Amino acid sequence: MTAITRTALQIRIEAFTFHGEGTPVLSSASVSVTPGSLTAVLGGSGSGKSTLGKLMAGWLRAGHAGAFRGSLELDGTLLEFRGAPDDPRINPAEWSRRVAFVPQDPAAMLSSVRATVAEELAFGLENRATPRDDMLRAVGRTAARIGLSDLLDRDPATLSGGELRRLAVGCAVIAEPDILILDEPLASLDAAGAAQVEDLVRSLRGTGTGVVLLSQAADRLAGEATHWTVLDGGTVTAAGTPAQLSGSAELERAGVIGVRGPGILGPPVSGPAVSGPGVLGPGVTAGARGPGPVPVAAPGPGPAALELHGVGFGYGQDPRRPGTATQARVLRDVDFAVQRGEIIAVTGPNGAGKSTLLRHFNGLLRPSAGDVRVCGRSIAGVPVGTVAASIGLLFQHPRDQLFERTVLREAAFGLRQLFGKAEAEGKARAALAAVGLSGTGEVHPAELSASQQRLLALATVLAREPAVLALDEPTVGLDRHGLEALQAAVVRAAARGAAVVMVTHDLAYARMNAHRVLELTDGRLSEI
Amino acid sequence: MKPRLHPFTALTAAASAAVVTTAAAYWPLSVAMALAAVFLAVRRGVAGRVLPAAAVILTPLCLSLLVLHGLFFPEGQTVLARWGPARVTAEGLGFALELGTRTTACVLVFLLFSFAVSVPDLVSALAGRGIPPQFGFVLASTLTLLPAVAVRLDRIRQAQETRGMVVRRGLLSRLGALRLQMVPLVLALIDDAGSRAQALDARGFGSPGPRTSYREVADPPGQRRFRTAALLFATAAVAGRIVASWPAGVPS
Structure with missing residues (x-):
């Protein structure tokens, strides 16, 4: 190939400002991509990575979405933008044939009106009037490439997180673009799912596709990059090879997570969760796997904060999806207890039933066998809203948790019943301060960055001061600053006597931050 | 696997059934059509969605028909009961029954179509x-x-x-x-x-120009013939209705 060193795409941004906003979200930034290369744009939450990616991919168009001053150069064709009405216009459909983008939420990539994986893959080709025989070949080829050949007849809505991510990538690459931009492609994937995406990126690079990785973690995939660009506050603060930049002050300041995901954050940056005995109460071996059961902070022999006795559960056939098979049992005879002040991590692969387990704690799901007891009392027949006084549940997706008009209203929802009118607002503000969201009280939750949305969801749980905190994948999407806030909050909650159960696919993180680590496999919990 | 109906076949069948029922204006036929729709809904496994939706639409409608025509039907001769200006007449009740069963049949038939049709096929x-x-x-x-x-x-x-x-x-x-x-x-x-x-x-959805389709929907000749026959039958029913009511429709 003769074009190995040729620049395929280059963006140079003087400033990009969304309509209706005073300050630019991106300024003084440039990124260039060569065929077959992997360029990692690293930055914390809210640093402007997604905006940069969407601008490069034509998802955000100059003039249409905001005022853009700078230039885009694709394969030798230079487009100059001055923020004026006569600026060149990008046809998103044509542009995306050459420069494809996969958003952070892979479901947003899908048309949502196609019945099978194969039809979803073909959607973009249909719109370009590709002859049917060519489509059949392209779908077969792409499915093999993304490892979904066996799932071509499945309804996209029934795919797991990892499968959905690969389908979204498949939809982007089926038209064989020169450049592929991936926004946080490994978020919420387990090790197997992440390895599949990494293999896919390698195979695409092997055929000459230039890949841009937008990530807040300097993880294994980013480690394979030929070039790193550090984005902080919408500006490029450093650029160079991974060897030049790893461990640099710019990465640290930007809030980028360490080399192998959040789990291997060293004690200096991981917050007080591992800061030693005393924080969690007397006798607690903080942060590490101790030999045998870890003593807990709660004094006296009172009942466990949460107990599951012989809990079994299986999803029935989905009435909205006739034809789908009844799923196997997700939980089998689960017995476990969490003491006050104890931090427990539950790990397991995607789809193992970790979220299903958490939803049993407050009664959102009811066991088909066995019993759930909170603070010594069975919750059978007790409404979820009543159990909520003792159990705070952080959902896996913050979007599922947030529904109010402002950040403050969100944090204050339901607090009056618990603390009375006088105290409710104070509790809400304190919870927001605890996760570093003071000063955003009047902002709409949807306007927060992904990391801030998760922290806001956490604040809504913390504000209720429940006896048990059940956190579903709390680290996903958090940059280093967010992780520190999370860890501090968890430790504080445990110190006041709350039991904490967090579900995470990140074993290293679990080992570092929990007293006990349990694994959920085949519906059963076992200590590891 | 059940043989699949082409969506146009299902649509034609539903539309023809509604047209014929309306044209016939004969309540036993309306009742038969409604029962047939319920039977098919049960067989297709969509009765659980069709019937509640039908109830939401039809309950207020049928009640209002009953009140409107059952109590206030000026042409009614056979008075069954009377409260002040309101009279329950046999003719009024008959008219309400006629209109109610006809509407019920049409609503059920179209709900059956919309819940049973494969949207991607359509x-x-x-x-x-x-x-x-x-x-x-x-x-x-x-x-x-x-x-x-x-x-x-x-x-x-x-x-x-x-x-x-x-x-x-x-x-x-x-x-x-x-x-x-x-x-x-x-x-x-x-x-x-x-x-x-x-x-x-x-993904090019907004682009103008021609498109192709990945999904192929089988349209066997038998179904095409059925559609033609159903449309002809419905047309004949409308024509028959017009002819039959023509002299009565001229004011004397």
């Missing part, structure tokens, strides 16, 4: 006939909107319950909860639509 068939894909998308989105709204509402309810909202069994409690869920629901749907629009644009 969209693909429409695109194959040169209907703009945007129309097909809107149609598909509309038909899939209800399940999507139900899923989203369920999530919002779970989020609110998790933060202490207690939903009890009573209607008032449920209505109160629903009121709290409406604004978040609309905002969430708008947000979804916004993020999907960019992806649809990038």
Whole structure:
């Protein structure tokens, strides 16, 4: 190939400002991509990575979405933008044939009106009037490439997180673009799912596709990059090879997570969760796997904060999806207890039933066998809203948790019943301060960055001061600053006597931050 | 696997059944048609959705027919009961029965079609006939909107319950909860639509020009012949009706 060193795409941004906003979200930034290369744009939450990616991919168009001053150069064709009405216009459909983008939420990539994986893959080709025989070949080829050949007849809505991510990538690459931009492609994937995406990126690079990785973690995939660009506050603060930049002050300041995901954050940056005995109460071996059961902070022999006795559960056939098979049992005879002040991590692969387990704690799901007891009392027949006084549940997706008009209203929802009118607002503000969201009280939750949305969801749980905190994948999407806030909050909650159960696919993180680590496999919990 | 009906065949059958029932204006036929629709709904496994939807539409409609024509039917001669200006007449009740059964048959037939049709097949068939894909998308989105709204509402309810909202069994409690869920629901749907629009644009959905279809919907000759016959039969029924009522329609 003769074009190995040729620049395929280059963006140079003087400033990009969304309509209706005073300050630019991106300024003084440039990124260039060569065929077959992997360029990692690293930055914390809210640093402007997604905006940069969407601008490069034509998802955000100059003039249409905001005022853009700078230039885009694709394969030798230079487009100059001055923020004026006569600026060149990008046809998103044509542009995306050459420069494809996969958003952070892979479901947003899908048309949502196609019945099978194969039809979803073909959607973009249909719109370009590709002859049917060519489509059949392209779908077969792409499915093999993304490892979904066996799932071509499945309804996209029934795919797991990892499968959905690969389908979204498949939809982007089926038209064989020169450049592929991936926004946080490994978020919420387990090790197997992440390895599949990494293999896919390698195979695409092997055929000459230039890949841009937008990530807040300097993880294994980013480690394979030929070039790193550090984005902080919408500006490029450093650029160079991974060897030049790893461990640099710019990465640290930007809030980028360490080399192998959040789990291997060293004690200096991981917050007080591992800061030693005393924080969690007397006798607690903080942060590490101790030999045998870890003593807990709660004094006296009172009942466990949460107990599951012989809990079994299986999803029935989905009435909205006739034809789908009844799923196997997700939980089998689960017995476990969490003491006050104890931090427990539950790990397991995607789809193992970790979220299903958490939803049993407050009664959102009811066991088909066995019993759930909170603070010594069975919750059978007790409404979820009543159990909520003792159990705070952080959902896996913050979007599922947030529904109010402002950040403050969100944090204050339901607090009056618990603390009375006088105290409710104070509790809400304190919870927001605890996760570093003071000063955003009047902002709409949807306007927060992904990391801030998760922290806001956490604040809504913390504000209720429940006896048990059940956190579903709390680290996903958090940059280093967010992780520190999370860890501090968890430790504080445990110190006041709350039991904490967090579900995470990140074993290293679990080992570092929990007293006990349990694994959920085949519906059963076992200590590891 | 059951042999699949081409969506146009199902649509033609539903439309013809409605036209013939209306043209015949004969309540035993309407009742038979309604029962046939219920039978088919049970066989297709969609009765659980068709019947509640039909009840929501038909209950107020039939009640209003009964009140309007049962109590106030000026042409009525055979008075069965009388309260002041309101008279229950046999003719009025007969008219209400006629109109009620006819409407019930039509509503059931079309609900059966919309719940039983394969939406992807319908969209693909429409695109194959040169209907703009945007129309097909809107149609598909509309038909899939209800399940999507139900899923989203369920999530919002779970989020609110998790933060202490207690939903009890009573209607008032449920209505109160629903009121709290409406604004978040609309905002969430708008947000979804916004993020999907960019992806649809990038995947060429907004581009003008011809399109092709990956999905192939089989249209056997037998079904095509059936459609022609059904349309002819419906036309004949309308023509027969006009001819039959022509002299009566001329004011004397």
